[in-house]
Amino acid sequence: MEYRLWKQLYEIVVCLGKTHCFKRKRFADAWIVLTYLWASLHDRPVSWACDPINWPALEQWHALPSNSTMSRRLRTISVQTLMEQAQAAVRDQLPRGLFKMIDAKSLPVSGVSKDPDANYGRGAGGMSVGYKCHMAWDMHRVVDVWQLSAMSDNEKVVAPKLIEGLDGFAYAVCDNQYDSTRLFDLTAARGGQLLVRPRKSKPAGLGHRPQSPNRLRSLEMNSNPLADCGERGSFGQELMHARDEVERCFGTLGNFAGGMGPLPNWVRRPRRVARWVWSKLLIYHVRMALKQGLM
Secondary structure, three states: OHHHHHHHHHHHHHHHHOOOOOOOOOOOHHHHHHHHHHHHHOOOOHHHHOOHHHOOHHHOOOOOOOHHHHHHHOOOHHHHHHHHHHHHHHHHHOOOOOEEEEEEEEEEOOOOOOOOOOEEEEEOOEEEEEEEEEEEEEOOOOEEEEEEEEOOOOHHHHHHHHHHOOOOOOEEEEOHHHOOHHHHHHHHHOOOEEEEOOOOOOOOOOOOOOOOHHHHHHHHHHOOOOHHHOOOOOHHHHHHHHOOHHHHHHHHHHOOOOOOOOOOOOOOOHHHHHHHHHHHHHHHHHHHHHHOOOO
């Protein structure tokens, strides 16, 4: 499966890279991206992929860039554009649904890390230092939009960027960390309805101020007066129950060779973390497309 993944990644990146300028470049943008993907696929640093000994004999026909060349070229606009094109091309091969799930995955680092951008904040199960990757998942277990932030950033601050990146959806479901009038109204403006898991306190946070009709609609969809009589849950409650699938999505994302496991020691600073997340999501989506026979 690993070599099938690599062959498919190679075809996608090389095909898209043909549209990029080759003038005054010893190494094409496609080969810079492929070298980075080779390291990410094997969970190794970029310097490891720059050594020919770490490539199979069938792949040793091409000269490899140095570590310093990789560091410089990965920050160029043309390479970053190719990375975005590859991500979009693979996403277009996968199905889309009307139901979205929004959540965040913490990417903790060591408490003694010297990374100045790895802030202290609330992670999974407690306080930790590191980053957060906020994702909007499709009902078909595909990541539509993602955004990297510091661990200290609240979900309500990052969520608008996720919602603005969504298209053609009916419902977006998340936990009560996203309970914000701005998010309810923004989702409605995008043509969807935001559903937030109600807080356990009663009354359900209505207060004395005017409420957004979109938030009231969410509370109404989550209510079921007949639940105590043994009746089936409401449509909104069924959607909230389906949102539990997002935990299995995060598990699948990290539970295969080359998947998005814990943040490696050599991935620090936002630009490197963002590239690492991009590569892991691309590998995950290509793997999914191969399993479904779409590639």
